[in-house]
Amino acid sequence: MAKRCRVCNGAAQIKRPKTGDIMCKECFYYAFEEEIHHTVLAGKLFTAGETVAIGASGGKDSTVLAHVMTVLNERHNYGLNLILLSVDEGITGYRDDSLETVKINQQEYGLPLKIVSYQELYGWTMDSIVQQIGLKNNCTYCGVFRRQALDRGAMLLKVDKIVTGHNADDIAETVIMNVLRGDIARLRRCTAVTTGTDGALPRCKPFKYTYEKDIVMYAFHKNLTYFSTECIYSPNAYRGFARAYIKDLERIQPSAIIDIIHSGESLCVKKDVRMPVQTTCSRCGYISSNELCKACVMLEGLNKGRPRLGIGKTHKERRLFNEELARQAAEAAATNCNETTTTTTTTTTFTNSKVCCGGKGACGSMGGSGQAPEMCGSNLQSKSESDCVGSVSPSGGGGVAECANSLKKVRIGVPTAKPNLLEF
Amino acid sequence: MCSVQEEAIPQQLNQLTGKLQCVKCRRDVPVVVTRVNDAFCQDCFLVYAVHKFRSAIGKSKVIVPKEHVLVAYSGGPASSALLHFLQEGKKEGKLRFTVTVVHIDELALVSVSDKERQEKVQEVVEIVQQRGFPLLLTSLECAMDMVKPEAGESSQAPEMCKEVTSEKEVDALANPDKGDKLKKLLDSLPSISAKEEFIRVLRNQVLLGVARERGFTKVVVGDTATALSVRIMTDMAKGKGSQVSFDTTIGDKRYGDVMVVRPIRDLNMKEVEAYNRLQNVESISIPHIADQWHKSNSIEQLTAHFIHGLQENFPSTVPNIVRTSDKLGHQDIESLPEKCSLCESPLDTDVGEASALRAVEVCERLLQKDGASRSQSQAAQSSDCTQHDRVAADNMKASLCYGCRLTVKGLRDVSLLPTHVVQKSQSRCLSRDEMRAQISEFLLDDENGDTPNS
Amino acid sequence: MAVPITLEFSGGAELLFANQKKHSIELPGSQKWDVKSLLPWIRDNLLQERPELFMQGDTVRPGILVLVNDADWELMGELEYEIQPNDKIVFISTLHGG
Structure with missing residues (x-):
């Protein structure tokens, strides 16, 4: 029952879902790799000399991504410096194993590896977050934190771009999800092959038109090591419906995945539809549609023991929080606390304002959400600000500082961001 | 890695617990539940x-x-x-x-x-x-x-x-x-x-x-x-x-x-x-x-x-x-490109290089990368359809939108399609060919392709 | 005559089989075995939990790839393929994150 390869007439072992073509292994590898090369060229993803971070999770997409990027970089002389960038969410059992796989990848492809962890960036691991809030919205936290973690890690490494292993199935699934949720802003952005060019670190998806099944076949036949297991904190059930729908569609008509992406690309938003304006987070400088980016809002909630902050659209608590912010800002302006100090970390510089307690005995103008600013343990009623300046955690993130006198952790006030450093 | 990203989970249905009044008139017994958990009485619902x-x-x-x-x-x-x-x-x-x-x-x-x-x-x-x-x-x-029918017969x-x-x-x-x-x-x-x-x-x-x-x-x-x-x-x-x-x-x-x-x-x-x-x-x-079709x-x-x-x-x-x-729209009606000859919607096939459509074409092109395989695939095709059929199929494809191309994919004989569709595809491509013929003396490349660029 | 074959589960599918990736088994009885009859046998004899993640109806759940002796099962006849002694059948799940 031997079928012949469509291209070279050799013994065929693979039937490609995208086109239904029957191929032998070698022709499949070639087609697979060259199609990705075409996506790179057509999307003008890279420029020679760039440093590119590969988002590496140890899973199939990122392992194959590391492999193919290495192959194409050499075969077609992209001239790129490739780095593996991995995120440790602090999920015992899940992440430890996959990180081991990434380390194997590092050796196999001879690429430098950098691991950033939630612990060092935010002061929380996923395990501790779940302990605090349970299993209901933990995926939302993880998703927000991971996205920013990748960017922050990339910033530390001074890379020009990030590539992720999002494949055609992922993109199709996201398109469907965004239609279901009515998220018109994301719907417009999600089929772009490069996102984040306006001020943020660009992210590219070379696998945008690559089917997940092809990726698995490639990894299997080439014997690439990857780690695959379900996150122990079970995933969002809603997205699972979209995934099942896509898989069922693929079974009826294999081209459906690419067809959905084409549909997504053909959508055009009405001119008078209000889109969220992208600004920067007033606390840590990350790109955001609101005053505070999601991660800062969530961290605020976690640290205050009120983790529902940050979930859902207009939340009563967020409204209260924003009102409190406004009140504190008005207050701080009234007390003439305009002294600024500059603290330099290893790679980022940002300016702190309102560190001093303004002679009121309170540290930091952002004492907490909806509460009066915290009292500095050493009761610096009439001291000047120089007594109060702490050090900023070198993670480049928002601001957890230690009052030099009382060693009490307080939140540093609003950084006045230097746009080119903080917008990433 | 976990592919879940920030997203709000839609509200799940809450059970209707003993709603005894119409939400509108607050008087009569409700008979219909609609929207998200709103109960209406008959009159108010109508x-x-x-x-x-x-x-x-x-x-x-x-x-x-x-x-x-x-x-x-x-x-x-x-x-x-x-x-x-x-x-x-x-x-x-x-x-x-x-x-x-x-x-x-x-x-x-x-x-x-x-x-x-x-x-x-x-x-x-x-x-x-x-x-x-x-x-x-x-x-x-x-x-x-x-x-x-042609003019001359009963028009x-x-x-x-x-x-x-x-x-x-x-x-x-x-x-x-x-x-x-x-x-x-x-x-x-x-x-x-x-x-x-x-x-x-x-x-x-x-x-x-x-x-x-x-x-x-x-x-x-x-x-x-x-x-x-x-x-x-x-x-x-x-x-x-x-x-x-x-x-x-x-x-x-x-x-x-x-x-x-x-x-x-x-x-x-x-x-x-x-x-x-x-x-x-x-x-x-x-x-x-459609009754016999299934999910x-x-x-x-x-x-x-x-x-x-x-x-x-x-x-x-x-x-x-x-x-x-x-919230979705489209370009100005006046500036809209040609219409698909099957469904009469504006064509959506004029896309840039970085697109799904091109990606699929690249797949097909990669299969015919060397001369040997091209002649082989042509040989395979010619056994069941003539050169004329293939040209007609290419012309038809060019006149259709992406979705309708999918619909007629695999249709060997495009003349089976409704007459107005066939006619539209022919007339459209004829004009492009005519244009090429008119300017051919100014074209530097000698393109031997006789089918218009899809 | 029992039919000895090797089964492999990967891509996350092994989680349903007590995390064991390779299984050497013998299909009992003298009847002809095909993939269609193999699937319920796997479900009833090897599967540790959650059959709905492995099978849907009388075939595998969408998203699970099946290879017969390293070739895509679609090239071998899918459910109708007749199993031969010493065949290797691989089930790869594509459903887990990467």
């Missing part, structure tokens, strides 16, 4: 439903007073409700335009006897007469041949429809030749999803054909919110994302000379069924070829199953999807 219908037309101003519009009636619950709304409006003197109903007989696709076919159509005639509207009868297969296009004023006048508009042509074409389409899409597009073509023949500029259809949400998802799945905004808007202007109007788009299927129940509106159950082989049925399943647990699903499509 007011609500009628209001939705009338304000959809009134606010959008898509139909002007004294206009004569064509209303499509399939016999199903949604279009039955539509006719009832119109009749009530007329009775109350609130209907400011006049109505003619059209019914498309699709029974050629199902194996029923001529007598059964006639009986079904008579049922339709009776109901429309009860509503008090004039009726035009046509059939799906009429659209297979709508082309005006009349084949008749699309007949007026029917009593059930005695019904001799099935069955046109066996065209019926066979349609069946042959459907059999040649390889997949069920392709068949269902083709039938849907053809149905539209029939409506447009009747409207154009009789001089109507508005066609009113009974698309409910539920049907629209399934349509949107199906369009996305079939590569017709560019048509989503047209397929769902209240006044669909893509055809230029005829506008499709959707006045019950704010009512979902459950509300329509409740209305029919409370007003004793009868619908006719007519056998259809395991039909994209539309799979999608309907998916949406209805979600809607059960997340009642804001349908409104969310429709709301998304409300």
Whole structure:
């Protein structure tokens, strides 16, 4: 029952879902790799000399991504410096194993590896977050934190771009999800092959038109090591419906995945539809549609023991929080606390304002959400600000500082961001 | 890595706990639950439903007073409700335009006897007469041949429809030749999803054909919110994302000379069924070829199953999807590119290099990377179709939108398609070839390709 | 005559089989075995939990790839393929994150 390869007439072992073509292994590898090369060229993803971070999770997409990027970089002389960038969410059992796989990848492809962890960036691991809030919205936290973690890690490494292993199935699934949720802003952005060019670190998806099944076949036949297991904190059930729908569609008509992406690309938003304006987070400088980016809002909630902050659209608590912010800002302006100090970390510089307690005995103008600013343990009623300046955690993130006198952790006030450093 | 990102989880359905009062009048016992957990009594619900219908037309101003519009009636619950709304409006003197109903007989696709076919159509005639509207009868297969013959012969296009004023006048508009042509074409389409899409597009073509023949500029259809949400998802799945905004808007202007109007788009299927129940509106159950299709082989049925399943647990699903499509638009009608020769929507194939369409073409190109394999694949092809067929197929492909290309993919003989479609594809490509011939002396490259760039 | 074959589960599918990737088994009885009859046998004899994640109806759940002797099962006849002694059948799940 031997079928012949469509291209070279050799013994065929693979039937490609995208086109239904029957191929032998070698022709499949070639087609697979060259199609990705075409996506790179057509999307003008890279420029020679760039440093590119590969988002590496140890899973199939990122392992194959590391492999193919290495192959194409050499075969077609992209001239790129490739780095593996991995995120440790602090999920015992899940992440430890996959990180081991990434380390194997590092050796196999001879690429430098950098691991950033939630612990060092935010002061929380996923395990501790779940302990605090349970299993209901933990995926939302993880998703927000991971996205920013990748960017922050990339910033530390001074890379020009990030590539992720999002494949055609992922993109199709996201398109469907965004239609279901009515998220018109994301719907417009999600089929772009490069996102984040306006001020943020660009992210590219070379696998945008690559089917997940092809990726698995490639990894299997080439014997690439990857780690695959379900996150122990079970995933969002809603997205699972979209995934099942896509898989069922693929079974009826294999081209459906690419067809959905084409549909997504053909959508055009009405001119008078209000889109969220992208600004920067007033606390840590990350790109955001609101005053505070999601991660800062969530961290605020976690640290205050009120983790529902940050979930859902207009939340009563967020409204209260924003009102409190406004009140504190008005207050701080009234007390003439305009002294600024500059603290330099290893790679980022940002300016702190309102560190001093303004002679009121309170540290930091952002004492907490909806509460009066915290009292500095050493009761610096009439001291000047120089007594109060702490050090900023070198993670480049928002601001957890230690009052030099009382060693009490307080939140540093609003950084006045230097746009080119903080917008990433 | 976990692929979940920041997203809000929609509200799940909460159980209705002992709601004893209508939410509107707070007086009577509720009989209908709609929206997200709102319970209405009978009177308030009817007011609500009628209001939705009338304000959809009134606010959008898509139909002007004294206009004569064509209303499509399939016999199903949604279009039955539509006719009832119109009749009530007329009775109350609130209907400011006049109505003619059209019914498309699709029974050629199902194996029923001529007598059964006639009986079904008579049922339709009776109901429309009860509503008090004039009726035009046509059939799906009429659209297979709508082309005006060459000048010189009787320059009349084949008749699309007949007026029917009593059930005695019904001799099935069955046109066996065209019926066979349609069946042959459907059999040649390889997949069920392709068949269902083709039938849907053809149905539209029939409506447009009747409207154009009789001089109507508005066609009113009974698309409910539920049907629209399934349509949107199906369009996305079939590569017709560019048509989503047209397929769902209240006044669909893509055809230029005829506008499709959707006045019950704010009512979902459950509300329509409740209305029919409370007003004793009868619908006719007519056998259809789609009855034998299943969610395991039909994209539309799979999608309907998916949406209805979600809607059960997340009642804001349908409104969310429709709301998304409300925010979608399209380019200026005037500057719109050519129209697809099958579905008459603007073409969506003029895309840049970084696109799904190109990516698929690259796949195909990579398979023919060396001369040996190209001749081999050509040899394989020539065994079952001639050079002429291939050129015709290429021309046809170039004149179709992405979604319709999928529909006719695998169709060996494109001449089986309706005559107006074949004619449009030929005339379009001829003009491009003519252009190339005219400027050929100025072209530097000697291109030997005789098929236009798709 | 029992039919000895090797089964492999990967891509996350092994989680349903007590995390064991390779299984050497013998299909009992003298009847002809095909993939269609193999699947319920696997479900009833090897599967540790959640059969709905492995099978849907009488075939595998969408998203699970099947290879017969390293070739895509679609090239071998899918459910109708007749199993031969010493065949290797691989089930790869594509459903887990990467």
